[in-house]
């Protein structure tokens with residue numbers, strides 16, 4: 001088989017790039033995806049239901065160790081389906097702050113400052129609620145906020161509690177001038193998840209003669225002639241074959257893209273040797289750091305008056321605030337209530353107050369040990385190992401406890417885990433967050449981009465995703481993020497897909 005351009009991975013960036021690039025009938029794209037495709041609207045219920053995550057049915061089954069000394073946990077979901085992680089996620093549609101992107105620009109990545117990214121954030125959305133200079137109604141992803149009438153009681157009480165503690169109201173969490181409490185912006189309509197598969201790979205897009213989608217095909221490695229790409233080695237339901245192409249764009253996500261590069265001979269010498277590949281280009285930054293948001297929570301036992309049910313939407317509202325140890329980024333913290341949680345290790349219905357540390361200083365590692373793409377990478381997330389990150393998490397949990405004790409919430413749920421006495425003690429709270437913290441599900445930064453003059457230890461690609469030292473190979477997914485944005489990463493990744501798609505469509509890539 002031959003293809004002009006192959007995009008590997010049909011997730012939040014890959015599907016968007018394929019859809020945007022093929023708007024020009026002269027650009028031909030083959031989109032290769034390891035998971036299944038559901039082209040004619042016959043989506044399985046776990047992918048339709050946007051009120052909670054799909055955790056197992058379309059997952060890669062990765063394990064990770066959240067902190068040194070803890071055991072490996074099966075709690076690092078990644079979508080394996082056309083639509084990628086956008087097809088299994090929680091549908092929170094946050095952009096992050098201008099400071100997140102200006103931080104990228106300050107590292108010499110001039111294409112990625114806030115002013116350059118804002119038009120793509122607008123291009124991707126159809127904001128159903130807010131008409132303002134920050135929003136657009138013309139894009140493919142519908143974004144809405146639950147009105148007060150749709151909030152389940154725990155979520156409504158959370159907003160009352162934030163108000164009681166004096167935080168300001170923010171009706172639009174994607175307005176960069178706003179801070180405080182309000183409904184979450186979500187890409188969920190009528191309870192249904194609006195993944196990139198549904199929003200971008202529509203029937204008319206799929207009907208284009210210049211777009212082919214090849215599901216159930218796992219990419220083993222990129223093949224080279226010297227340092228020039230000559231194609232891909234792939235495996236489709238047990239059969240190994242080669243697809244010939246001069247142009248490959250890797251969008252397999254932050255836990256798979258570095259593995260493909262290493263199996264292709266690109267990365268730190270020792271890591272390339274470990275997977276048994278012939279070296280092509282030594283790039284120390286490939287897989288050197290794994291960025292993620294540490295998540296912590298307290299769990300409460302609801303009283304009957306809360307009327308919680310297992311069908312309640314997991315998340316509807318949010319408090320964004322700035323921590324006392326904030327970096328230069330305001331609104332670095334996200335605190336949100338979780339409606340009744342079906343926890344795998346517990347049958348009791350509990351509600352929660354969850355927090356995500358938005359600009360962590362710490363980072364983890366990801367290592368690959370096999371030439372087989374199905375072998376799980378070894379993920380050491382090292383969450384909250386950094387002292388400042390831990391300080392911010394403790395502060396957030398203290399705030400969560402204070403919210404739970406405000407008049408609106410106090411009578412409705414009681415501290416359960418940790419028990420009441422632990423939340424009152426700083427030392428016990430530190431122990432607690434060490435035990436409970438887990439991935440925020442936002443891995444990124446494993447193949448960082450950098451300015452042309454960045455040291456080779458800092459960056460694996462240039463500012464347009466071109467892999468250094470080879471020809472015909474790009475990275476264009478969440479792996480590229482040089483620092484983690486303060487908010488959930490789906491919208492940022494779609495925004496990046498919009499930009500790469502535009503560059504490909506207009507011949508700039």
Ligand SMILES: Cc1cc2nc3c(=O)[nH]c(=O)nc-3n(C[C@H](O)[C@H](O)[C@H](O)COP(=O)(O)OP(=O)(O)OC[C@H]3O[C@@H](n4cnc5c(N)ncnc54)[C@H](O)[C@@H]3O)c2cc1C
Nearest residue numbers: 009011012013034084085089090091092219253478488490
């Ligand atoms: C459970 C969960 C909940 C989340 N909730 C939110 C949320 O509410 N809001 C938010 O903003 N973010 C959320 N995220 C994060 C967000 O969805 C991701 O940051 C984003 O989807 C990453 O996009 P990506 O394109 O880099 O990777 P992905 O979307 O994961 O796409 C990668 C694709 O590549 C495919 N692939 C991988 N390896 C290969 C291979 N070797 N060959 C072929 N194909 C391959 C995968 O199957 C996948 O389809 C969540 C993530 C998860 C998992």
